[in-house]
Structure formats: C-alpha cells, structure tokens
Amino acid sequence: MVRPSVTDDDPITRALEQFQESETPQQRAEAKARSDAIDEEINRQRQAEKREQKPIKVLLLGQSESGKSTTLKNFQLIHSNKAFKNERASWRAVIQLNVVRSIRLILNLMNAVQAASAYPSPDSSPIGESSRPPSPWPEPIPVLTPEHLKLKMRLLPLFQVEESLLRRLSPSSANEPEATHLHPVTNLPNPSRTTKEISIHSTSPWKGAFGRLLTGRTSVDSNQGIDFDDPKDPGVVLHNCSEDMIKLWNDPTVRSLLAANQIRLEDTSGFFLNDLERVTALKYVPSDDDILKARLKTIGVSEHRFVLKSGISTTSAKEDSLLTKVREGNLLSRDWRVYDVGGARSLVRGNFSTFFLLLIPPPSRTAAWAPYFEDLDAIIFLAPLSGFDQTLVEDPEVNRLEDSMLLWKSVVSNPLLKQTNLILFLNKCDILKAKLEAGIQFAHSVVSYGDRPNTFEATSDYMKKKFAAIHRQRSPVLRTFYCHFTSVTDVSSTFRILDNVKDLIVRQNLTNSHLV
Numbered sequence: 001m002v003r004p005s006v007t008d009d010d011p012i013t014r015a016l017e018q019f020q021e022s023e024t025p026q027q028r029a030e031a032k033a034r035s036d037a038i039d040e041e042i043n044r045q046r047q048a049e050k051r052e053q054k055p056i057k058v059l060l061l062g063q064s065e066s067g068k069s070t071t072l073k074n075f076q077l078i079h080s081n082k083a084f085k086n087e088r089a090s091w092r093a094v095i096q097l098n099v100v101r102s103i104r105l106i107l108n109l110m111n112a113v114q115a116a117s118a119y120p121s122p123d124s125s126p127i128g129e130s131s132r133p134p135s136p137w138p139e140p141i142p143v144l145t146p147e148h149l150k151l152k153m154r155l156l157p158l159f160q161v162e163e164s165l166l167r168r169l170s171p172s173s174a175n176e177p178e179a180t181h182l183h184p185v186t187n188l189p190n191p192s193r194t195t196k197e198i199s200i201h202s203t204s205p206w207k208g209a210f211g212r213l214l215t216g217r218t219s220v221d222s223n224q225g226i227d228f229d230d231p232k233d234p235g236v237v238l239h240n241c242s243e244d245m246i247k248l249w250n251d252p253t254v255r256s257l258l259a260a261n262q263i264r265l266e267d268t269s270g271f272f273l274n275d276l277e278r279v280t281a282l283k284y285v286p287s288d289d290d291i292l293k294a295r296l297k298t299i300g301v302s303e304h305r306f307v308l309k310s311g312i313s314t315t316s317a318k319e320d321s322l323l324t325k326v327r328e329g330n331l332l333s334r335d336w337r338v339y340d341v342g343g344a345r346s347l348v349r350g351n352f353s354t355f356f357l358l359l360i361p362p363p364s365r366t367a368a369w370a371p372y373f374e375d376l377d378a379i380i381f382l383a384p385l386s387g388f389d390q391t392l393v394e395d396p397e398v399n400r401l402e403d404s405m406l407l408w409k410s411v412v413s414n415p416l417l418k419q420t421n422l423i424l425f426l427n428k429c430d431i432l433k434a435k436l437e438a439g440i441q442f443a444h445s446v447v448s449y450g451d452r453p454n455t456f457e458a459t460s461d462y463m464k465k466k467f468a469a470i471h472r473q474r475s476p477v478l479r480t481f482y483c484h485f486t487s488v489t490d491v492s493s494t495f496r497i498l499d500n501v502k503d504l505i506v507r508q509n510l511t512n513s514h515l516v
C-alpha cells in the first residue's frame, strides 16, 4: 500500500509547486534575493536585540569586610523576598560559627591574662625585670577568679562545635592560612593567631552543605530546611552553653579586659553576643537581618544573575521620551549580573589578590577573568568609614581608612575603567556613629581632621570631601561623583539607595546603547 505523503493534501505546498513550475529563472533569482534580504534584516534585528538586551554588569569592590557580600545580599532581597529560603540552615551554621569566634576571642584574652599573671612582679622576682615579658596590661593585671576559670572550662565544648561546623561548611578551605576577622590581639604576651576566619570559595557549593544532609528526614522544617532533631546539630551544644556565654559576655572583668585592649567586640563583623538567648534557642531560624549581619569571607569571584525591574521616574520631556522608548522596547525588566569578589589581600605583603586583578591591563590579566570585567556598567565601591581607627587584618601596619582611599584612588585613575560609572558607598555609618558616641576621637587616627567636631555629620562630610577630591583630581575623564552614606546591614535604607542606584545605572546603560 502506498501511504500518501504528508504534502499530498497540503494546498499550500501544491500551490507552491505549481508556482515554482511556472517561474522563470530570472524570477527565481529575484525571489532568492528578496528572501536573502529578509533573512539579513531578521539577523540584523536579532543582533540589535542582543545588543539592547545585553545584561547590566555591576562589580562590587572594596577592601575585605567593607560590605560587598552584604550589598549583594541586599540585591538578592530586592530580587526576591524569599531570597534566603533554601539557605537558612547554612546561614544558621555561619552565625553559630560567628558566635563561637567571638567567645573564642574572649577566652584567648583570658588565657593571655593568666599567662601574664603567672610571672612574678619585678619587685618580688629574684632575677629581676629582664625575665618578665613586656606586659600590655595596665597595672594591676585584671584578676581572674576561680569562677572565671570554671566558666572557661565549661565553654570548651564550643571548640568542637567550631571544628565540626567548619568541616561541614568549607572542607576545601580548611587549610587557608587566614587570620581572624576579629580584632587581632597582637600586643598580648601570647598573641593568638589560631582563630582562622571562615571563608568560602566562590565555587564551593556551601549553601547546599546542610540542605544535602537533611534530605529525607521527617523532622526537617520544610520551610527553612533546618533539621532541629539532628542529634549532631551544633545548636544543641550552643544551647547548652548559652547561659555561660551570656555570663561571660556580661562579666565586668571580661569587659574591662576588652576595654584595656581597645577591643569593641560590638563593632566587629559577625557580632551576635547581644542576641545570645535568641540565636542559641533550639528552634532558632535566622531572620533576613541576621543573615545580613553574618560574616563569611569571600574568596575568588562569583557572578549572581537577577532580573530586576527599574521604574525610571519622569522629570523632564527628555526623560518622558526615554520612558516611552523603554516601555516600547519592553526594557523595564533587565538582566543583571552582579559580581562579588573577595577583597582580602594575600597575607604575603604587597601581593594583592582578587581585587588587583582588575587593575592589571589585558592581556596580562588572565583570560578567565575577562568576561567579568569587560563592559562593566558600574562599580559599587565600598569604603567603610568606621575603619578610621583600625588596621587591616592582612597588614597590621596599614590603617583601614587610608587603605580604602588608596584603593579608591587606583580605581578612579585607572584608564581601563574610565567609561565605568563609579558609585561610592561610604559604608558602616552606623558603626562610625556608635564609635564617635562612645567617645573615640576621629582626629586621633585621622590627624588632618584637626580640631573639627567629633560628630557623625562633621566626620562623614569631611571624608566625603576627601573621596570627592580624589575623584576630581585623579579621574582620566570628567565624571559625575556619585556617593551615598550607607549602613548596608540596614535593609530598608539600603533598599532605597539601591533603587536609586539601579535607575541610574539603567539610565546610563540606555544612554550608552544610544537608545536615548
């Protein structure tokens, strides 16, 4: 049996066949030329579409702990209010680690006091002053009671928790020779450099570390992915130590030890000691605010993709036409790529890591990095103002604020970035305010500040002018100075600022694509 071909009954095919049979060679050539022209036009339009739809690329830059990853978290929250839904179990672990780190710092201080008081004072020492290491303590050395020592012993299980959390979160970074993000206790008789900071390489699937372990368990909180009945849950040990941790943190001797070493734990990254009861509760689930406060150092570079909407306000006739074009072109939703890089320098002095790769001109810059840094629409540069009285963890001789200004200078003056919008976030304003209110004198660290008032308004304005002057003097082309005072751990104020920034970047992107 002969099966009818599919085209047998197709009237269009039949008509075309008849038409082609009656075509002259010249007509056929003309038809082909027309068809080619149409194909060419379609291709041209596709290319144009591609150009117009090119994603908006934003790079977050700044020294380590400046707030880059926290700004990224704000982008994630803007993108979706369920941003951290599947990650809460892992963030809970990071927060638990942050708590243990703060406690460890206090216990290290107590060890140092014990060691210092083990030496007899020069008056009673038969061999005199020379046998005694220089003491960082104001005399007399604060006295630890037997109760303090018992407290210390009862908190030892926390260190096992730390090891196990680190293993689960970052098996690959366990050998990273990194000092702590906490205030380095360098002037103590036995300075402890043992508190490695937890860092996660951008390629590590750490956010799944806990989720994977939980699959199939019936006790898992299905909304948050946290298994509260896991017998190995570090939360149990933390909960059992909770009362002792609270006692330690509220102890007057401990507070005076911290003060004597000029350590304000409350200003350090990942500080949760004022929330111990809440964060060590057995059923603790981190809030968005907690996740923003959690500290996890970034290594490498990671790309984050979002579709973000931009509502461009119309204030002029020109902008009205822009808005129409944007709407006609359906460009109100745009693809965004936000790049978060690790800001820490290598511990080898002068050897800069991720950050400075940006400043090396191609082709010396490795090809693998190129896609991240070509065609950048904007750099959000974070400079934490609160670092005015701190030094870098990586290099204790470098003042943090001064370092931020040097980095800003190199970014601003870089000819490769002259087309890129630079948006400066003078960050950690909340900590700056708290420090000034606690009586810390800005002028002690920033000598050029002189006898101006020790207020937030005056100091922040002074620093803004400094950064603006660098921008004006060093930029290879005339550019607008965009600057915001930020506290990126504050979701609502950051939401407003990022909304402005988003609109600005989209507007510039459209201008550059000649759509306006």
Ligand SMILES: Nc1nc2c(ncn2[C@@H]2O[C@H](COP(=O)(O)OP(=O)(O)OP(=O)(O)O)[C@@H](O)[C@H]2O)c(=O)[nH]1
Pocket: 062, 063, 064, 065, 066, 067, 068, 069, 070, 071, 268, 269, 270, 271, 292, 293, 294, 295, 296, 297, 298, 299, 341, 342, 343, 344, 427, 428, 429, 430, 431, 486, 487, 488, 489, 490
């Ligand atoms: N109080 C306060 N804390 C902040 C602010 N910005 C960031 N932090 C905290 O500072 C710590 C460091 O912030 P990150 O965003 O991890 O810093 P980073 O720039 O990504 O650092 P690296 O990954 O090491 O390059 C985190 O614990 C944040 O919660 C701020 O404006 N105010």
Ligand SMILES: [Mg+2]
Pocket: 068, 069, 070, 296, 297, 298, 340, 341, 342, 343
């Ligand atoms: Mg980071």
